[in-house]
Amino acid sequence: MDKPKMEPLFPRSLRRGDTIALVVPASPVKRERIELAIQRLEEMGFRIKQYGDLYRKLGYLAGDDVTRAEELMAAFADPEVSAVFPARGGTGITRILDMLDYEVIRQNPKIFAGFSDNTALHLALQSQTGLVTIHSPHPMDGMGAPQGLSDLSARTFWRALLEEEYDSWSGGGYVVPLSNQERELVATVFPGVARGRLVGGNLALIGALMGTPYEIETMGNILLLEDVEERPYRIDRFLSQLKLAGKLEGLAGILLGQFTDCQPVEGKSSLTLDEIFHGYFHDLNIPVVQNFPTGHSRDNATLPLNVQVELDADSRTLRILENPVLVAG
Incomplete structure (x- = not known):
């Protein structure tokens, strides 16, 4: 059965100069790709804050469950952070869903952008908080790819997130x-x-x-x-x-x-x-x-x-x- 619908919770738009949190809630990442993604985001005017060791490996996971959950919660609770970007998908997010404090997330709505295994977080955040989230490329396979985001990927990504892409008087999407x-x-x-x-x-x-x-x-x-x-x-x-x-x-x-x-x-x-x-x-x-x-x-x-x-x-x-x-x- 479908649950009662929660009212949508909208995060604030992203502005150049804002801080973006990078977290690894799923599988290990490739260092050279993440470093390239960070460089490109900083060149666009964003500050990047890393939570924990982004390059940890525990088999097919980027660290133990408790650590990955704590780092994700720290990113959402951080008042300096405007957006939370999981560095990649892979596997492992379903293991941490019951470790998250959804009330803290609800009180600190932020842009959350990712896809693939992060579908689990999209569904959890929506069902438990009502948060509007973003189905999008990850830093590792998008901005961190040697060729960067494709024109289509970049065009649609920044159109959804950047405040400068919106008319302040229009709520019409x-x-x-x-x-x-x-x-x-x-x-x-x-x-x-x-x-x-x-x-x-x-x-x-x-x-x-x-x-x-x-x-x-x-x-x-x-x-x-x-x-x-x-x-x-x-x-x-x-x-x-x-x-x-x-x-x-x-x-x-x-x-x-x-x-x-x-x-x-x-x-x-x-x-x-x-x-x-x-x-x-x-x-x-x-x-x-x-x-x-x-x-x-x-x-x-x-x-x-x-x-x-x-x-x-x-x-x-x-x-x-x-x-x-x-x-x-």
């Missing part, structure tokens, strides 16, 4: 800025126009949190799904889980991002992703688009979560209907 060529790659699966709160992220993490206090709320919402390195039969299984849990009932629309390296085993019989999506969504009578440029790909459009959006499957556009950050004015 914006259309996610895709070029005509970028929009041509998006496919209409089922037509229509729908409004609702944008929720979701990585499909595997959404499934992992079912049956927990942090499970996704979908009623009346637009569901964002993306994934990486999952075989089609596993995508099928995750969607079956959502269907059996009633999470596909009452959806307003579905935004399918990138499903990167999700091919079947070579030589083995399989359904295609198109067939799987059609099978689960064809009788929902809601707009569905596919191949939106967000997720595990070079072009990773930043999308605010827990805000009202309008999905137009006919024109293949996503309009953010309310500013995801508070703007002075």
